[in-house]
Amino acid sequence: MNYEEKEFDNQKVNLQTWKKIIKTVFTNRKSVILLFTFVILLGMLEAITPLLNRYAIDVFFEGKDYSTLTPYIIFNVIVSLLFGLSVWGFIYQAGKIEVETNYILRKQSFETLQRLPFSYFDKTPQGWIMARMTSDSRRLANIISWGLVDLLWGLIMMIAILVTMFVLEWRLALIITAALPLMIVISIYFRTKILKGYRKARKINSLVTGSFNESFMGAKTTKSLAIEEENYQEFISKTQELKQASVKAILFSAIFSPIMLMISYVVIGFIMVRGTNMLLVSALTLGTLYAFIDYATRFFEPIMQIARILAQFQQAQASAERVVQLIETKSELVDSPEVIEQYGDIFTPKYENWEPIQGDVEFKNVTFNYVDNETVLDNFSLKIPSGTSVALVGQTGSGKTTIINLLSRFYEPISGDILIDGKSYKERSIHWLHKRLGYVLQTPHLFSGNVMENIRYGRLDATDEEVIEAAKAIGADEFISKMDQGYYSEVGEGGNKISIGQKQLISFARAVLADPRILILDEATSSIDSESEKIIQHATDTLLKGRTSFIVAHRLSTIVHSDLILVLKEGKIVELGSHKELLSKKGAYFDLYKKQFLNEQMDKAVHSI
Template identity: 40%
Template sequence: MADNTNNRPRRGPGRGMMPVEKAKDFKGSIGKLLAYIGRYKIAIIIVMIMAAISTVFSVVGPKVLGRATTTLSEGLLSKIAGTGGIDFTKIGKILIFVLLLYAFSALFSLIQGWIMTGITQKVSYQLRKEISLKINRLPMKYFETRTYGEILSRITNDVDTLSQGLNQSITQIITSVATMIGVLVMMLSISPLMTLIALVILPVSMGLISFVIKRSQKYFKVQQEYLGHINGTIEETYGGHLVVKAFNKEKDFVDDFNKTNDVLYSSAWKSQFFSGMMMPIMQFVGNLGYVGVALTGGLLAIKGTITIGDIQAFIQYVKNFTQPIQQMAQVINQVQSMAAASERVFEFLEEEEEDQEVANPVSTEGIEGYVEFKHIKFGYNKEQTIIKDFSASVKPGQKVAIVGPTGAGKTTMVKLLMRFYDVDEGAILVDGHNIKDFNRRDLRDAFGMVLQDTWAYKASIMENIRYGRLEATDEEVIAAAKAAHAHHFIETLPGGYDFELNEDASNVSQGQKQLLTIARAILADNPILILDEATSSVDTRTEIRIQKAMDNLMRGRTSFVIAHRLSTIKDADIILVMKDGDIVEQGSHDELIAKKGFYADLYNSQFESNGAAS
């Protein structure tokens, strides 16, 4: 069962160490993203200024606070020596100044966070809007070559990843870089020697972290892989629960789950163990730095070259200097995920589109339903032709049945007629006009469809039928349901037409869903109808009733009926018999039976198999 686990690695425990999907073209993806958010460049500049100002205030704070410590220590020494006392007024002024510094830092940080959140939400909204509009302009072949999970992942997961990365990475990069530069300047202003000692520990910590990451990476990859496997197993078991129960396969699925879960458990605890080592290592190395700074600071204080307050401030700066490094490591992962997500989003937005509108389009008003196929040639792949030479002429109001064995090209002809695909050679004419001369939306508005695969959505039965014509009144919806022989079963449901279908419409039977889609087509009242195995999911008695309703519906309209049960199309005006992509025979039922050709063989074999079954 397809899901989105193979589209993008899931975030989970381990955070910064999690393996992330990398963009194939990192610079190109980031460049497109920056160009896309260029409309907000003034706001971005303001965010950068606010982040820098906030960082400056927070960086200056420890040194100013150190003055309070120095004043306190000097006052204590003076009091002990009997030469003075503690200047609480001065200390109070320093503390109030520090409080204001941190308050202004928090204020500017709040402002830049508020602006950046607004920007990212606007970008996310715009991207989702463009993706939603893009979906309607993509050709059918795009959806038939990709899973639903992959397409949904572009709209949900990728846009979310892009949004989160954009919101956090820009401000984090600015803040971290500004903090590192500011802290380094302040450390040098206090003591170049202690600064050198503090910087020496950085290569040590980076080396240890790199060692841990390399050792743990393989376990994280296995964890992510088997997390996808176990989710797939659960999803598959849940989705096919009835089949599992029917074939007594519960134990097999449990055994399969346990094997997968054992691998996941083994890799997960190892990856979490290595992940848990990160903080102790950083703390250990940080403590070594503190010890080195404290010893050096103490010696310098004894010599009188540095004050106690400066030592306190310097220790705080050492902590503030290592923290941005950790944050930058996490930001790199975020930026990589953001670049990969933006690459997938922009790749989707740049997919080739259908031409929706044409210059001087032909109007669909008053279409009579004359349809002509002229030497159609088509293949889903250019190297493999399915329809080799298809020609047929259909008069307005005729009922045309398309029959033939599986793979003969029956449904493909419908897709070409609706312009889900364009023919490679030849032309399809509607009322004498090439269908390429119509706007696609206008052309499809002229067709009503009832497919073998029913479709309903989570809403009332009334609204599901009304989907065929949104402006229809309740009375018109009920009339359509009666014509489709759906009224009786709807009235037996709790709430009748207000009965709400669940998400997959499993609270009504497959045959009942088919009746609803037929009612929807009746309500739409299109001049040309396409019925693809429309009665395949109903019982024989209901099928007879629907056939009568369909006869009334099709009267005066050009209708294309794809059917496997040949007994249902005996009254068709024309039967097109397809084999290997070509029309091998055409005519009425009686004419084709009299020919004793391919159609007669199909019909007789079906009749014989039905007779044997009965």
């Protein structure tokens, strides 16, 4: 059972969750009060209308007395105006509440996401987060605003009609009231069935969407493995299941309304028979009989409405639980109250208290694991003076990225400490560190927009001249100038209009602009031609100059000038020194270098054939 399905199974009403959502809605107290006022007014007016008609029938048509015609017309106009006012008012206020609730839920989710550490995004599927931020928030906002309106309107109207009917003629009122329990039972039965059907359909739908997604995302792999037929069959069987579940729910929906209508017509029939008898012995006026028939039709409509809304609330509960869960997710990595007091938090940093950084880094007896009992780093120690360039090499899984993750405080050591300029990094805020740290990713992410904007993400207040200067320093100016519109050329979604090497240069220029004291460079694994390699090498040298830097190296040729090379194996340093020193040792580094050198020579030989 996956993340998504597990949470659909909660059938009980979760009052705690709804309380939190309702509290969000009440942030907008004025709109809520206005909304309630308009809805109550509308419910009352619905109960008054049949009374007006009753008066007209009894006084004007039956009694032929027209003395009150003018005030009657004036009263009717006032009622119509009030109708108009209340309909306008509740549509406006409910719409406003819907938009604002959606906004607040998304804002709160977004704020939580900003505070959450990297490990959260490691564990939580991106699609799950996106669904909370979009469809769930939207559904909740919708049901909360319009659902509450319908619920309240239905209840008010039913109460008002019930009271009026008993005041007018209790014997006829009893006939209508007698049908109420039957209608409620039928409504609950059908609504539960419909809800179950749709819930099942939604569950299957999320599987279908997932399978859809996987097929397209992995289109290349699917084709290369020639498994289109299997994927197609799986997709067809899931969509068939979806169709069956949906049709069942639609069938129940289709039966529900006619049954309710039939019962209401039977009730109207009873009222007609009983009412006519009473009319014949003058125990009832024609106007009152008319009013009762009108009330009988109006009375049952809200029952269907209320049943529908309650079912929708039940359906929306899964969304509510997930949104609240996201908003309330506590970060495993937080600054202590003392640190927040001094440095501020991510949204209100106290820059005035932030000390500058030198760039000395020390790992002190650091032990770390991602999963209990699977130690990745064991008592790891390392002291790096400011301005040193450190290269991390080692086989896959040796712990290079883990060291970087810890240094970036995406994770924290289980024991031991990491010191920056001689002070534990926990004594400063996470935001302080992230502002001082540059991280150039292996596959840099570019945002939709032009080159200028993308480089400027390094420092948002940089001028155009500073952006161009950074690009020149890194050697990116040449290819940018050759683009259609130079620095104003669009890079496409995720930078898909430019090559990987060019994306890297842009991300290097970003880092130059940000000018961090500590820089992490996760070197790209993809092989590039020797001309681009030269450009990237030059860019790397420029970028690292004068900074404390950590390079996760995949191609050893790029790190020959590093001050310090660490060779890692199973989370431990097995060798350390400069390129020259390590080669002369003829140990692990020498073996790695030899292997890679031979591979490169082989590649070149193959390409030259």
